[in-house]
Amino acid sequence: MQIDFWTLGLQAANFLILVWLLHRFLYKPVLAAIAARQAEADRLTADGAQARAAVEAERSQLEAERAALAKSRDEVLAQARSAAEAERKSLLEKAGHDAEALTAEARKALAREQAEAARTVGRRAATLGGAIARKLLDRDLAEAVQDHLVDQLCADLEALPAETRTQIAGRLGEPGAVFEVASAAPLSAARTRRLRERLEQVLGVPAAPVFRVDPGLIAGAEVRFPFTVLRRTWSEDLDRIEAELVRDDA
Amino acid sequence: MIRSPLSTTVIFHLGPVPISDTVATTWGLMAALTVGAALATRNLKTRPGRLQAALELLVTGVQGQVRETLRADPGPYIAFLGGLFVFVASANLLSLIPGLEPPTAHIETDAALAAIVFCATHWFGVRAKGLGPYLADFARPTWLMLPLNLISEFTRAFSLMVRLFGNIMSGVFIIGVVLSLVGLFAPVPFMALELLTGLIQAYIFTVLAMVFIGGAVSSSRSA
Structure with a gap:
């Protein structure tokens, strides 16, 4: 066995040269390519991170805007609710007032209707009362009070003012002047004579009235002058009472 | 006929320097790796193709292995350790090509690589700690460990060589x-x-080279 030291030395040199050559043509370019790819990857990662940060910022901005929109929406809804509540209260209050007004108006109308009905009923009651009284006052009772009523009529004549009596007397002389004495029942001759005397005494002129019978007067008599009528009859009394009843109901 | 793996064949001389077939094969491998790397990396893009993805997988794999083993920035070590892995792996795989012998099947190549790892380990250690503190680490935990530590530095480089060669x-x-x-x-x-x-x-x-370098640049001699 022998070792060729020339070969050993040349192989050592060959290996060292090969190391340099491989470093120059293999490892260096490949490592550079890997480093370039890594740099590209880092750049892409950085770009991605930057883009992600931008997207994140945009997302945050959108979140903030959405929150602001939600807040604004809530505020608008709250305002709408409060406005609707105020409107509802206003409408309710107005409706209450309207209802109260309608109720008051209805009550007033009802009161008016009730009052009108009461008046109508009162008038009917008065009319009915007068009719009932006219039917109840029988002829005998009228005869009984006839003389008394005629006496009262004479007293009324005497109670007329002098000026009125003068005017009546003056008008009686005019042609066509009305001068009548109506009674519910025929007057007796004595009462006719006495009534004529009282008329002449009160008026101071000759009196020749026309005597008439009017059953509608029920009882009593009335003297019809040219411009006035002097009454003392139950019919007139019933009419007055009925008129007073109706007036009191009103 | 099978040639002895412990012998080298000189195919020509470059001046006084004999050029063996191992060296020539290594040059061819270097040329192929360099040209291939240059072609593969001439048009790198941000969106990688299959080849670029494979290259990046290789580089990042070595990076990750260095980072996990050394517990440090892989930048200063990636060229050396990555080149070591690419060279040894490609040299080993030359055995699959008929007519070619892997350079790592010859002990000179493995010895050269082990020697370079030995030197690189100490160079990275001194650069990380400074000469004094690095040399002082050999005497830890006690002075009695100094000879053993020195011997282990050589034996582990030797074992590195023998393991690959064998x-x-x-x-x-x-x-x-x-x-x-x-x-x-x-x-x-x-x-x-x-x-x-x-x-x-x-x-x-x-990985063993990483462990050696990691032990050298760390605070304690754990490797």
Whole structure:
């Protein structure tokens, strides 16, 4: 066995040269390519991170805007609710007032209707009362009070003012002047004579009235002058009472 | 006829220097590797093709192995250790080409590689620690370990040489014997085995070199 030291030395040199050559043509370019790819990857990662940060910022901005929109929406809804509540209260209050007004108006109308009905009923009651009284006052009772009523009529004549009596007397002389004495029942001759005397005494002129019978007067008599009528009859009394009843109901 | 694996054949002289077939084969291998690397890396792209991906896999594999073994930045060591692996592996695989003998089947090549690993180990150690601290590491943990440490430096380089030489030479020898005795296609299984053996031996040689360098550049002499 022998070792060729020339070969050993040349192989050592060959290996060292090969190391340099491989470093120059293999490892260096490949490592550079890997480093370039890594740099590209880092750049892409950085770009991605930057883009992600931008997207994140945009997302945050959108979140903030959405929150602001939600807040604004809530505020608008709250305002709408409060406005609707105020409107509802206003409408309710107005409706209450309207209802109260309608109720008051209805009550007033009802009161008016009730009052009108009461008046109508009162008038009917008065009319009915007068009719009932006219039917109840029988002829005998009228005869009984006839003389008394005629006496009262004479007293009324005497109670007329002098000026009125003068005017009546003056008008009686005019042609066509009305001068009548109506009674519910025929007057007796004595009462006719006495009534004529009282008329002449009160008026101071000759009196020749026309005597008439009017059953509608029920009882009593009335003297019809040219411009006035002097009454003392139950019919007139019933009419007055009925008129007073109706007036009191009103 | 089978030639002795321990002998070299001088095919020509370059001046006073005899050029053996081993050296010529190595030159051819160097040329092929250099031209192939130059062609393969002349148009590297960000999106790699299959060849570029294979090259990057090789480089990053060596990087990862160096990083895991040395626990340090693989930058200063990638050229040496990567070149060592590529050279030993490609030289071992030359046994698959008929008519060519692997340079690593000759002891001069293995001795040269072992000597370079020996020198590189100490050069990286001195560069990492400085001359004094590096030499002081030989006397640790006690001065009694100094002779043993010195002897181990030489014996492990020697074992490195012998291991590679024995495995590759024996493979080539067996293929030659089988080929001469049986026939043309009989050594194919042995060649496949030699393919595996060549790659494994290249890996073992490179990893052991890494371990030696790692022991030299680390704080304690653990290797």
